[in-house]
Amino acid sequence: MIWNPEYESMPRRExxxxxxxxxxxxxxxxxxxxxxxxxxxxxxxxxxxxxxDLAQLQELPFTTKDDLRENYPFGLFAAPMDEVVxxxxxxxTTGKMTVxxxxxxxxxxxxxxMARTLSCAGATAKDVIQVAYGYxxxxxxxxxxxxxxxxGATVVPxxxxxxxxxxxxxxxxxxxxxxxxxxxxxxxxxxxREEGMDLRGLRLKAGVFGAEPWSEEMxxxxxxxxxxxxxxxxxxxxxxxxxxxxxxxxxxxLHVNEDHFLVEVIDPVTGQRLPYGEKGELxxxxxxxxxxxxxxxxxxDIGILYPEPCxxxxxxxxxxxxxxxxxxxxxxRGVNVFPSQIEAVLLAxxxxxxxxxxxxxxxxxxxxxxxxxxxxxxxxxxxxxxxEELERKIRVEIESxxxxxxxxxxxxxxxxxxxxxxxxxxxxxxxxxxxxPGP
Amino acid sequence: MKVKQxxxxxxxxxxxxxxxxxxLGEQGINIRALSIADTxxxxxxxxxxxxxxxxxxxxxxEGMTVSPTEVIAVRIPDRPGGxxxxxxxxxxxxxxxxxxxxxxxxxxxxxxxxxRVEDLDRAISILAEKGINLLAGEEVYRL
Numbered sequence: 374m375i376w377n378p379e380y381e382s383m384p385r386r387e388x389x390x391x392x393x394x395x396x397x398x399x400x401x402x403x404x405x406x407x408x409x410x411x412x413x414x415x416x417x418x419x420x421x422x423x424x425x426d427l428a429q430l431q432e433l434p435f436t437t438k439d440d441l442r443e444n445y446p447f448g449l450f451a452a453p454m455d456e457v458v459x460x461x462x463x464x465x466t467t468g469k470m471t472v473x474x475x476x477x478x479x480x481x482x483x484x485x486x487m488a489r490t491l492s493c494a495g496a497t498a499k500d501v502i503q504v505a506y507g508y509x510x511x512x513x514x515x516x517x518x519x520x521x522x523x524x525g526a527t528v529v530p531x532x533x534x535x536x537x538x539x540x541x542x543x544x545x546x547x548x549x550x551x552x553x554x555x556x557x558x559x560x561x562x563x564x565x566r567e568e569g570m571d572l573r574g575l576r577l578k579a580g581v582f583g584a585e586p587w588s589e590e591m592x593x594x595x596x597x598x599x600x601x602x603x604x605x606x607x608x609x610x611x612x613x614x615x616x617x618x619x620x621x622x623x624x625x626x627l628h629v630n631e632d633h634f635l636v637e638v639i640d641p642v643t644g645q646r647l648p649y650g651e652k653g654e655l656x657x658x659x660x661x662x663x664x665x666x667x668x669x670x671x672x673x674d675i676g677i678l679y680p681e682p683c684x685x686x687x688x689x690x691x692x693x694x695x696x697x698x699x700x701x702x703x704x705x706r707g708v709n710v711f712p713s714q715i716e717a718v719l720l721a722x723x724x725x726x727x728x729x730x731x732x733x734x735x736x737x738x739x740x741x742x743x744x745x746x747x748x749x750x751x752x753x754x755x756x757x758x759x760x761e762e763l764e765r766k767i768r769v770e771i772e773s774x775x776x777x778x779x780x781x782x783x784x785x786x787x788x789x790x791x792x793x794x795x796x797x798x799x800x801x802x803x804x805x806x807x808x809x810p811g812p
Numbered sequence: 813m814k815v816k817q818x819x820x821x822x823x824x825x826x827x828x829x830x831x832x833x834x835x836l837g838e839q840g841i842n843i844r845a846l847s848i849a850d851t852x853x854x855x856x857x858x859x860x861x862x863x864x865x866x867x868x869x870x871x872x873x874e875g876m877t878v879s880p881t882e883v884i885a886v887r888i889p890d891r892p893g894g895x896x897x898x899x900x901x902x903x904x905x906x907x908x909x910x911x912x913x914x915x916x917x918x919x920x921x922x923x924x925x926x927x928r929v930e931d932l933d934r935a936i937s938i939l940a941e942k943g944i945n946l947l948a949g950e951e952v953y954r955l
Contacts, residue, residue, distance in 0.1 A: 748821045748854075748877045755819035755856055755881045755928070756910055757849045783854050785823050787875050 376492035376524070377485070380632045381687045388688065392635055393427050395660035400424060400433075403668060406451040409444055410668065430637070431646050435656065435669045438471065441611065446472040452664040462510045463610045464709050464775060470510075473610050474664040480519065482661055486616035486630045487520020493619045493628070494579035494604040496550050498525035501576075503543060505553035505561075506584065506707070507533040512614025513584050513707065517552045520616065526550070533557065533707075536564045540572075547576045551601070554707040555582040555591055559738035562598035573600030581606045583615055584707035585740075586695045586805040592624075605694060611670055612657045618692055626679050626691030633661045636690065637669070638678050641699040649680045654699050655692065673699045697806050701799060703733055705740045708777050712798050715744060715779075718770045722763070723752050730789045734802040742779040744771065747786050813936045813946045814882045816864040817926065820857040821877040824850060832857060835874055841867050844955050845926060847913035858913070860885070860926060862953050883928045884936055885952045887945040888914075890922045898925065898944050905938045907931050917955055924955065 375381050383391070400421030403410035413434050414421065424433070441449065450457065458477050462470040475483065496502065502521040506513030514532055521528045531542055533553065539561055542548065551558060558580055565572050577599055583606035595603045607627050608615035617634050618627035629636045635658040638647045647653040655672045659665075677693040703710045712731055719727045728747040733740060746752075746767065754760055764781045771779040790797060822828040829848075836843060842862035849856045861867045864880065871878045888894040895914075902909060910928040917924055924947065929935045940946055 750877055750879060753819070753821050753877045753879050755817070755858060755879060757851060757856060760854065760856070761851065783821075783823075785821060785828075786877055788823070 374492045374495060374497065375686060376489040378686075381489060381628070381630075381689055383632070383688055385688055388631060389427055391632055392660060393425075395632075396427065396430065396635065396658065397421070397424060399658070399660055399666055399668070402451055402663075403666060407449055407666075409440065409449055427635075430635070430658070430669070433669055435644065435671050436667050437671050438611075438673070441471050442469050445469045447474065449667070450474050450664055451666050452476050457664050459515075460510075461512045461515075461610050461614065463512075464711070464714065471611060473512075476663040479613070479662050479664050482633060483516060483613050483616055484519040484523040486613065486633060487516055488523040489520075489630060490581060490604075490606050490616050490619035491517070491520050491524055491526070491550065493621045494550060494581050494602065495622065496521070496524055496526055496579070500524075500526040500549045500578075501529060501547055502526045502550045502552060503529045503531055503539070503546070503548040505531055505533055505539055505551065505557060506615075511707075512608070512610045513552075516608065516614040516616055517581065521552075536561055537568070540565050540568065540570060543572070543577070544570065544575055549576050549578050551577060551580040551599070553580070553582065554584050555587040555595060555603070556585065556706070556735065556738050556740060558582055558595050558599060558603075559591070562595070563737050566598075572598065575600075577601040579604060581615075581619070583607055585704040588694075588805065607692070607695065609672060609674075611665075611667060611672075612659055613662065617657065621683065621685040621687060623683055623685050625683065626693055628683070628687050628689040628691055631689050633659065635660055636678065636692065638676065639671075641671075641673075641675075649678050652677050652696060673702065675699060695806070703731075703799065703801065704805075705733060705742050705775075705777055708775060710742070710775055710777070714774055715771060716798075718774055719744075719746065719767065722766055722770060723749075727752075728786070728789050730797065731799045732802070733800070740803065742771075742777060743782060744779050745782050745784045745789060747789060748783050749786065813884060813940065813948055814932065815860065815885045815926070815947065815949045815952050817881045817883045817928070818859045818861060818864055818867055818871070819879050819881055820859065820871060822848075822855045822857050824853055824855055828855075829857065831874075832859075832871065832876070835870055836861065836867055839866065839870050841870070844952060845913065845915040845924070847911070847926075849911065858911075858928075860952055864949075864953065881928065882932055883926050884932065884939070885947040886925050886927065886939065887917075887947055888923050888925055890916065894923070895925060898927075898939060901938055901942050901944065902927075902929065902935060905934065907935050907938070924952070 457474040459475040462472045504517045508514030579602040606619045608617040618629040637656040638653040641654040675697040679691045730745040732743040767781045845860040912927045914925040
């Protein structure tokens with residue numbers, strides 16, 4: 374079902390005209406309200422009024438995660454705080470969070486694009502939607518929540534965790550649509566099996582899964598074990614949260630809500646725009662956001678754009694699954710984790726640069742983060758309690774910085790393999806990124 | 813009256829302890845006493861050896877994490893209640909024992925107990941004052 378055919382199935386020519394009009398309005402807003410953009414336009418001799426063609430977008434500067442950090446927390450806001458009704462945040466590369474804001478209108482747009490996403494999965498007012506994404510600063514929970522309410526579905530805002538209760542709710546409340554990370558969906562299936570419960574016998578019909586990369590193999594497994602249609606959704610808090618793009622029932626790529634988010638694929642090295650069908654870094658421009666609009670935001674996510682029409686009737690362009698990252702960011706249980714954050718914690722505790730290795734694995738469909746720290750003389754003690762205290766301290770600090778649990782293991786020096794003197798910092802055994810691009 | 817003990821960090825995996833023993837053996841260093849404290853992931857090996865400085869350097873050269881710790885060694889008559897006397901004195905003085913281990917000497921009519929305590933100097937003076945037989949480092953290394 375298409376939630377808003379007027380926009381989702383708009384003829385391309387009309388859509389592009391709308392995008393241009395909105396882009397011009399965005400540029401005017403940025404120049405008028407955000408000193409960062411005003412100065413950048415001035416430095417690069419860009420006159421927003423002269424942009425009369427979408428192709429000219431390529432002449433405009435990018436916005437990067439560093440720009441967000443340098444303007445922490447509210448420096449890039451384009452609305453006064455009395456118009457900002459909501460703040461969300463995700464982790465940044467070096468301890469500073471990435472902070473985003475929404476006006477009342479932004480929240481309405483978010484609900485609209487999430488209503489489209491849920492409709493892609495077949496949701497209607499008759500559905501019971503179990504929102505098992507985390508609620509809070511993370512955009513997952515509230516994003517799905519508002520979209521589900523917009524549709525008029527019954528929302529169960531259970532948030533993440535407490536798997537047995539999730540299963541009880543799923544069975545007793547008759548959940549028809551599940552929203553969570555794909556790995557958590559599999560974990561629920563595993564737990565259900567242990568409890569002697571067959572999820573395929575429940576009322577589940579679809580799931581909207583995102584916030585982490587997953588593969589076609591994983592989709593097959595989820596569909597088989599939960600007995601539902603597994604839909605891949607994409608979003609990032611910088612752009613709006615979930616709702617940026619979503620697969621439809623055809624499961625052949627994610628339709629980007631282009632009337633609100635203009636998408637490009639660029640060569641991450643040269644910054645040049647790449648033609649459709651080529652793999653590169655996804656770049657988004659928010660066309661309608663008021664509080665936190667971004668121009669050509671570099672997501673560091675790698676994907677491909679497919680312009681061919683989709684049998685579902687939507688004219689919105691499709692993007693592939695996320696095929697990788699241009700940086701070393703890890704997504705662990707839906708949480709963005711940068712190795713630099715872990716290094717900063719270790720440095721603060723040990724006082725010296727430690728040799729460490731981050732090992733991410735998936736055990737029973739749940740991401741596990743393990744940190745190996747080589748015991749140097751500086752942190753060694755002849756007393757067990759001191760070393761256990763050190764392990765505990767690292768664990769607690771990591772948990773409070775990243776918001777996820779880590780297992781800390783003290784290892785002997787030279788345990789961590791070094792290549793040309795440099796230790797390999799991250800070992801990701803999950804193989805989360807799809808090998809074949811699809812769709 | 814202080815004795816130098818060597819502590820070695822060991823991961824809980826096979827062959828680690830054997831390596832320490834082999835390396836020391838090759839250097840002609842004798843192990844007088846040892847104790848291991850372990851958790852699920854790692855262990856701390858504590859050694860009293862014939863030549864602590866050379867042992868330290870040797871193990872370090874092998875890439876192991878080692879550190880010297882000062883402990884006290886007490887000769888205790890090998891009979892019931894022998895240990896209780898020394899422990900009682902430390903308890904009265906409020907000195908915490910982080911850990912301890914014992915070994916029997918060749919003469920076998922008394923035992924040597926190694927104590928790792930919080931307040932080393934005070935423990936030494938209290939025990940010495942009460943006539944407890946404290947061993948000097950050199951005596952222990954030669955045992």
